[in-house]
Amino acid sequence: MSKITTSIYRPTPANLRRLAAALRRGELVAVPTETVYGLAANALDARACRRIFAAKRRPTHDPLIVHVLDLRQAAALAEISPAAEKLARRFWPGPLTLVLPRRSTVPDIVTAGRDSVAIRSPVHLLARRLLRLTGLPLAAPSANPFGYVSPTTAAHVRDGLVGRIRHILDGGPCRVGVESTIVDMRDPARPKILRPGAISREAISRCLHRAVRLQETGRPAGNARGELAPGMLEQHYSPRTPLVVVGKLTASVIHAAPENSGFIYFEKPSDIRLTGQEFWLSRGGDAREAARNLYAVLRRADQGRFARLWVEAPPGALGPLAGAINDRLRRASAGR
Ligand code: AMP
Ligand code: MG
Numbered sequence: 361m362s363k364i365t366t367s368i369y370r371p372t373p374a375n376l377r378r379l380a381a382a383l384r385r386g387e388l389v390a391v392p393t394e395t396v397y398g399l400a401a402n403a404l405d406a407r408a409c410r411r412i413f414a415a416k417r418r419p420t421h422d423p424l425i426v427h428v429l430d431l432r433q434a435a436a437l438a439e440i441s442p443a444a445e446k447l448a449r450r451f452w453p454g455p456l457t458l459v460l461p462r463r464s465t466v467p468d469i470v471t472a473g474r475d476s477v478a479i480r481s482p483v484h485l486l487a488r489r490l491l492r493l494t495g496l497p498l499a500a501p502s503a504n505p506f507g508y509v510s511p512t513t514a515a516h517v518r519d520g521l522v523g524r525i526r527h528i529l530d531g532g533p534c535r536v537g538v539e540s541t542i543v544d545m546r547d548p549a550r551p552k553i554l555r556p557g558a559i560s561r562e563a564i565s566r567c568l569h570r571a572v573r574l575q576e577t578g579r580p581a582g583n584a585r586g587e588l589a590p591g592m593l594e595q596h597y598s599p600r601t602p603l604v605v606v607g608k609l610t611a612s613v614i615h616a617a618p619e620n621s622g623f624i625y626f627e628k629p630s631d632i633r634l635t636g637q638e639f640w641l642s643r644g645g646d647a648r649e650a651a652r653n654l655y656a657v658l659r660r661a662d663q664g665r666f667a668r669l670w671v672e673a674p675p676g677a678l679g680p681l682a683g684a685i686n687d688r689l690r691r692a693s694a695g696r
Pocket of ligand 1: 422423424425459471474477478500501502539542554
């Protein structure tokens with residue numbers, strides 16, 4: 361197989377036109393969004409979407425999220441109930457994905473054969489520029505090899521997919537840093553959060569004037585009938601180094617850890633002597649900053665040749681992003 365050359369593009373108008381043309385031809389383009397970098401393809405082109413699975417080595421039972429400009433474009437792909445429309449009007453563009461009854465316009469490969477499709481409208485200006493220039497809905501999962509830590513910079517994308525994709529659009533680091541909140545709206549009377557993200561369950565509940573359930577974690581991943589969210593519960597977002605999540609990195613935890621351990625604090629510690637084994641998600645204990653740094657820190661720590669990484673879970677009281685970080689850490693450490 362001839363080696364593919366991977367290029368990183370600055371977001372100039374000429375490059376954006378070039379990348380939009382590549383997407384229209386059925387090629388893949390890694391695109392910055394406010395959550396993480398996505399690996400985009402024309403969502404209406406089954407062959408192009410199949411290339412996403414091949415590049416990521418993603419199993420085809422794990423469906424893709426389709427990115428759209430607005431509700432109108434979403435309505436061509438899915439049935440929008442009044443409740444779903446309410447959420448879209450309140451939170452789009454932004455990090456909220458709606459799982460909705462699909463229309464036949466959506467290829468099976470995108471939905472993994474399900475009768476529902478996941479859709480969101482990103483707020484990131486460059487993602488929107490490509491949506492506008494192509495005029496297409498863009499299927500885009502995270503732009504990383506399946507199961508590994510998600511990418512929040514163009515360099516992260518290159519590290520994981522070099523030689524496997526041609527085009528990476530560089531939009532700098534992602535502002536939110538963790539994946540979108542996914543809410544299952546197949547049955548508008550029974551909304552359910554499938555994945556926690558920056559948009560909180562409370563905010564969704566307030567918008568809909570009804571209780572919103574949270575998908576239970578710790579159970580096995582989606583079954584063949586697709587009742588649970590696929591790709592949600594198995595090990596995911598994982599560094600290669602075994603990861604242990606602890607409530608607090610106390611002196612006794614650190615003492616008991618094997619010598620060749622790396623320690624990831626939630627907040628930069630001020631009272632210890634740094635030895636090069638320490639990392640932190642935030643300077644001042646801020647969950648938004650921690651979410652923004654999460655994947656870059658996991659990647660750096662993963663390169664430290666540690667035998668084991670110990671990471672502090674942020675206090676849940678710090679809001680939706682603390683919940684999202686805890687969810688990702690739990691899955692990054694699952695099966696270890
Ligand atoms: P990502 O890898 O961030 O693109 O996330 C895609 C995830 O969205 C999948 O792993 C599923 O958990 C979820 N998802 C996508 N489509 C559907 C669907 N039709 N029904 C339920 N969950 C979905
Ligand atoms: Mg992913």
